[in-house]
Amino acid sequence: MSYRWNWGIIFEQPYLSWLLQGLGVTVALSCLAWAIALPLGTLVGSLRTGPYRAIRLLCAWYVQAFRNVPLIVQMFLWFFVFPEVVPKAVGFFLKRQLPIPEFTMGCLCLALYTSARIAEIIRSGLEAAGNGPRNAALASGMTYYQAYRYVLLPMSFRLTMPPLTSEFLAIFKNSSVALTIGVLELTAQSHQVESFTFQGFEAFTAATVLYALISWACLGIAGAVNRQLSNAGGLGTEVAIK
Amino acid sequence: MIKIDGVCKWYGSHQVLTECSASIARGEVVVVCGPSGSGKSTLIKCINGLESFQRGDIVVDQESIKSPKTKIYKLRSRVGMVFQSFELYPHLTCIENITLAPQKVLKRSRDESIDRAKTLLKQVGLSAHGAKYPSQLSGGQQQRVAIARSLAMDPLVMLFDEPTSALDPEMINEVLDVMVDLARSGMTMVVVTHEMGFAQRVGTRVLFMDAGVIVEDRACSEFFDRPESDRARAFLSSIVRR
Numbered sequence: 001m002s003y004r005w006n007w008g009i010i011f012e013q014p015y016l017s018w019l020l021q022g023l024g025v026t027v028a029l030s031c032l033a034w035a036i037a038l039p040l041g042t043l044v045g046s047l048r049t050g051p052y053r054a055i056r057l058l059c060a061w062y063v064q065a066f067r068n069v070p071l072i073v074q075m076f077l078w079f080f081v082f083p084e085v086v087p088k089a090v091g092f093f094l095k096r097q098l099p100i101p102e103f104t105m106g107c108l109c110l111a112l113y114t115s116a117r118i119a120e121i122i123r124s125g126l127e128a129a130g131n132g133p134r135n136a137a138l139a140s141g142m143t144y145y146q147a148y149r150y151v152l153l154p155m156s157f158r159l160t161m162p163p164l165t166s167e168f169l170a171i172f173k174n175s176s177v178a179l180t181i182g183v184l185e186l187t188a189q190s191h192q193v194e195s196f197t198f199q200g201f202e203a204f205t206a207a208t209v210l211y212a213l214i215s216w217a218c219l220g221i222a223g224a225v226n227r228q229l230s231n232a233g234g235l236g237t238e239v240a241i242k
Numbered sequence: 243m244i245k246i247d248g249v250c251k252w253y254g255s256h257q258v259l260t261e262c263s264a265s266i267a268r269g270e271v272v273v274v275c276g277p278s279g280s281g282k283s284t285l286i287k288c289i290n291g292l293e294s295f296q297r298g299d300i301v302v303d304q305e306s307i308k309s310p311k312t313k314i315y316k317l318r319s320r321v322g323m324v325f326q327s328f329e330l331y332p333h334l335t336c337i338e339n340i341t342l343a344p345q346k347v348l349k350r351s352r353d354e355s356i357d358r359a360k361t362l363l364k365q366v367g368l369s370a371h372g373a374k375y376p377s378q379l380s381g382g383q384q385q386r387v388a389i390a391r392s393l394a395m396d397p398l399v400m401l402f403d404e405p406t407s408a409l410d411p412e413m414i415n416e417v418l419d420v421m422v423d424l425a426r427s428g429m430t431m432v433v434v435t436h437e438m439g440f441a442q443r444v445g446t447r448v449l450f451m452d453a454g455v456i457v458e459d460r461a462c463s464e465f466f467d468r469p470e471s472d473r474a475r476a477f478l479s480s481i482v483r484r
Binding site: 139140143146150151 | 290322329331333343346347348388391
């Protein structure tokens with residue numbers, strides 16, 4: 001029994017369009033989830049270092065819950081369990097009326113999971129920025145909001161560009177877990193190509209190449225943002241030296 | 243201008259400030275000195291509410307720090323503070339460092355703030371460095387920018403927390419000169435420092451602290467000529483020996 005290689009298959013229709021559609025869903029799912037996760041994670045990470053003890057604890061729990069439960073379990077919880085435990089009307093809406101329910105719930109799940117991870121990164125950046133700039137900002141009469149908005153978060157983002165970049169790459173790869181609740185993203189489409197053609201190696205190689213291309217594009221974007229931020233010594237070099 | 247009234251502070255069961263009382267009039271330059279760990283920094287951080295205290299009260303410009311009616315942010319915007327390790331915002335240029343709080347806290351226009359920043363930079367001898375980032379400046383230059391940043395808020399009083407302790411010896415004088423000019427211009431100042439030369443040149447009063455207690459509160463000349471307590475005599479002789 002021998003495997004019959006046929007690289008041409010991935011350029012044939014309808015398989016090529018399946019793969020490209022999958023790519024589109026992966027990119028859309030990841031980017032939407034990121035657009036929710038970044039502000040949410042920044043908020044939670046900031047509150048974790050803020051002045052109110054009760055809110056600090058609450059945010060710590062949030063991070064623990066979403067970071068410590070495996071993503072695939074969270075997918076199942078959001079998609080299958082969550083609609084059953086909320087009030088009937090809400091459950092009915094989620095099961096019957098929500099447009100593209102798999103995509104919506106998958107995106108929500110991915111966003112919350114990633115936001116907990118971003119919260120930890122932002123918190124570590126805020127802690128690395130230290131108490132000095134916080135005291136200086138507060139001493140000048142800024143409110144906590146102003147101190148975070150104009151001083152502490154800009155410092156934190158500069159200090160945490162490398163881990164934030166990794167997280168941005170990770171969200172594309174994590175998005176493949178959404179196939180378990182039926183989102184037809186890139187990995188699911190490759191699987192479908194395999195089922196129809198029995199050319200699994202070619203289909204998944206194509207998926208691998210597409211994921212790699214996404215990663216390179218992300219690294220390019222992150223590099224550009226980093227250059228923008230690290231204008232002439234502005235990357236908090238003395239903070240790094242401390 | 244400032245009235246410190248029976249302030250006590252504990253960290254857990256360890257008492258760091260014991261019944262500290264003093265009052266500071268407009269135009270005075272009060273030097274706070276004493277061995278390390280005696281509570282000097284903690285005391286002046288209580289004046290603008292960066293440190294809390296459990297008992298007693300501090301009144302700044304007729305507003306009590308402890309009173310629930312006092313808006314602590316408003317009060318801080320009128321009390322300038324200079325830190326031991328400068329605490330300039332590393333991601334902003336010198337001009338941006340100086341203009342941030344006036345714009346965001348005092349709601350001054352950008353142009354007005356920049357004009358004022360340029361005047362202040364000239365006053366501290368750094369006209370040419372406005373567009374540089376803190377990491378491109380020496381320690382002495384950074385500290386002078388930090389002084390200009392505090393002055394930009396037109397404070398009623400300036401607090402200095404060991405402003406020259408983190409500097410190389412040859413940079414101490416450029417900072418002290420700026421502070422002497424400031425004292426001679428009539429600014430009310432509270433200065434935690436070990437620079438006894440500065441105290442003798444412009445200081446009006448000395449608060450000598452030991453183990454959280456204000457041991458002596460006397461005119462500068464009296465303190466240096468005839469210290470009353472053994473502790474102060476020992477402290478002064480150890481400083482002179484250096």
